Amino acid sequence: MARSKEFEENEVLEKAMKLFWEQGYEKTSMNDLVERMGIHRRSLYDTFTDKHTLFLKAMDRFRERIDTRLVAGVKQSESAREALRFVFSFIINGEEDSPPGCMCVNSAVEMAMRDADVDAKAIKAFTDTERLFAGIVSWGQQSGEFTKKYEATELAEYLHNAVTGIRVMARTSVPKEKLWRIAEFTMHILEPQDG
Template sequence: MPRPKEFDVNEVLLKAMKLFWQQGYEKTSINDLVEHLGIHRRSLYDTFGDKHQLFLQAVEVYRNFVSGRLEKIINAPSARQGLRTLFDFIIDGMEDKPPGCLVVNMSVELALRDPEVDAKARESFERTEGLITDLIRKGQENGEFTNMRDAGELAAHLHSTMLGLRVLVRTSADQKKLHRIAETALALLEV
């Protein structure tokens, strides 16, 4: 009869998510995981499979975590406020969380050589771009934003800007500069 787990699987996945987010996949060793997660190597393998499988599970935890934040953006009082909140979320980050975006980090590090990571990244990017498109359409319908360009084209541009900002927040870039970049991107939507 298998022994009961001596740890909370969800708590361990949260810790793994944060470690991979901070250090990246390649830099995070099994020893780092065992030490940071506070579980035995055998328990790690028995519960999560190998490092790659643990990473993919941690990415799912991250995506669910971020989805909760995106709900607030979708339900913002105005489309402009929703997009501004999204930019602020990207630039200012969250307390006690690493800067940047785990999905962007994993894409840059692994997507070209790992089809599973590439698929997860594309799915996340498509979901985010779809959210931005919906917000722009909402803004176009209520007169907040220009109708001179297609909402999808504008969303693709804004999303590209957001991806760049997600990389820059992991550097020593000045946050005031990053907010100016966001304001310039939002200015493209003006009527």
């Protein structure tokens, strides 16, 4: 008879995700993972195959978690400007009991040049973020909140670039006030221009 697992897979994956998010792939050892996840090394291999596979699953877990929260917050917003402010707030303030910054951005910087799987996941995450921004910008253009001088997709790429920089800076000791100044200026650029 097969022995039943003594852990819930999503719970231990969440712990691995936070560790990778905090430390990155290279700095995280198998011993670190076993200790943080609270499972035996054999169970880790039986369930997740190897460190690389676990890392890719952790990236997927991160994306599901963040995307769900971002989309929900945007849908609850009453205006495009409020939706955009929510996204910036989510990124600058982060989540309670989670590392700062973005696991996908961190992973892209650390590994995308030498790991095709990580590169593909990062590019997919970036594309999805730009799609979210394009939806917000289109909404704002239709409501008159945002300029129509540029295509929504162009402004979405610009917003994503600004957000990526903020996500990197959020991992440093840069004060949140500076991140908010960048966010406010970025949102100001979207306002309709007179004349």
